[in-house]
Amino acid sequence: MKSFSINEIKNLVNGNLIFEINEVITGLETVDNATIGQATFIGHKKFAKNFENSKASVVIVSEGIELKDNPTCAQIKVTNADLAMAKLLEAFSPETPSFISNISPVAVIDKSAIIGKNVKVGAGCYVGKNTVVEDNVTLYPNVTVFDDCKIGQNTIVWSGTVIRERSEIGAHCIFHNNVSIGADGFGYRPSDDGRSLVKIPHIGNVIIGNNVEIGANSCVDRAKFSSTIIGDGCKIDNLVQIAHNCILGRSCIMAGSSGLAGSVTLGDGVIIGGSASIKDHTTIHSGAIVGAGSGVLADVPAGKTVLGYPATDAKEKMKQWVALRKLGRA
Template sequence: MKTSYTIEEINAVLQGELIGHTAENITGPEQLENANNNQITFIGSAKYVKLWADSKACAVVVNDNLKIEADDTRAIIKVKNADLAMAKILELFNPPAPVFDTDIHPTAVIHESAKIGNGCKIGPNCYVGKDVELGNGVILYPNVCIFDETSIGDNTTIWSGTVIRERCIIGSHCIFHTNVSIGADGFGYHPSDDGRGLVKIPQIGNVIIGHFVEIGANSCVDRAKFSSTIIGDGCKIDNLVQIAHNSIMGRACIMAGHSGLAGSVTLGDGVIIGGSASIKDHTKIGSGATVGAGSGVVGDIKPGQTVLGYPAQDARDMLKQWVAVRRMVKK
């Protein structure tokens, strides 16, 4: 892996407009305030432009609609979107993944009926159950458990501590970070006839996860009571997220940390759920809708709508209410 790049090499990747020059070899990206003279930084908002003057970074990637001055020793690369450009730079400096000394560790327990694809890597103390199918290039880091009759698509990476329960179907090119739980029982109980306890409702369904899905550490996707809990292609789920039984997420949805879906919630395509937001059971959220951080959704949301607050309301209406309350307090 290459450890440093010239500004010209970096711009060859970004295909931006290079202004000025730096002779420094760039050893990595860093925030404006923390960068040293061998690092490149980025500015994606006008409010950060003023920090450039005092930054020690030798180069900056900046949105092309922002005005920023070059000098004799520092370079500027103007691009359409600095955030996306920085993602490309981070990829250049991304350290390699942990090394497997052997493709399948001798302490891994793999049932004789399991089908293991070409190029799979299975770490120490993993468990692969009866009739499991792993596609080509699947990586199981140490202490992963894959239970019976589960299938996992090509080039999916599963980090340590993750448990995938029986009969789940996982797509290709997914990433599950540490301690993810897929297919645990949904939360189903009913008061007993005698009123002295709770009866557990069996959860006999499964979880289906599409392609290119990423799930953050310590998140949970519960199996359905019957049928399937479904996560659509391209969904990105943060750490500490709860997705309850029989929920359905469309394609390319985003859920930020500490948010949660109760049972049988349906999300359209491209829905964004902010951090710590909670969605009531049997709610439908239309494609392209956004739920603000900390909001509590108790009713259906139209496609493209943005809601805020608890209970969540149209963002414009909620902002007006907040302004009115502040005025009342000041009086």
């Protein structure tokens, strides 16, 4: 079990200790559930009232939030409690699953594949021909990487993930369980006689930048031509669909169950809320936000927040909802 003194906690979060007690911290918990020996966090003033009955031994609190003194709980002031929490969660993180040997004897690696230094390949993995796996990559058991792929340094790929042929993955990426990279895009056209559907082949690939994280059971389809591109620093939640020929800029966020139809373009820093759907060939410009559950049918200007179905300016949509509610009461 990992443990830290309160002074060590203060140094880890670069905070200001304004009230100290002598206690060893062995874990982290919410303000309502924390007990002796645990640290908790308050990043918004609405949770300050919960602190009065908290049994935590130390609270990390954002500047500007005043708490009543608690003789059994130390206080550490920080600029941002959420960012401090991220540092402490990393410090308290348990060890990841270990490997008996770096390359499992029951992994299958093609002779033409290039495997870098300190690469870990778990049981049941398959690495195809002409694939390059750079230094310090970890492939957990039952990962499949097909032919002519490249995986950058320090990338971690969790069990069940399939990376299809010709995909290019950057450095320091994380793919969680059962991610699909580079499967065929979804494309069909009616046959000449109108009695069946003709599959449109997709012969492009997927290119994923550095520091990209993709959640469990999410899919990034390969392009019809050229590439589907995920920019550096993008964070993709679980159960997300990114269709063929989409292009995401830097540091985009897509929450769970959201989806992009084919050939959607996201600028830098775009945020897509959970369960939102984006129509094909749509551009959402840099800094725009799409609210949860929204349906985007047209381009969204830079910095704009849109809501609803069809998605429109958030302030205008709120006015519409208020008006509809008033009509219902009439």
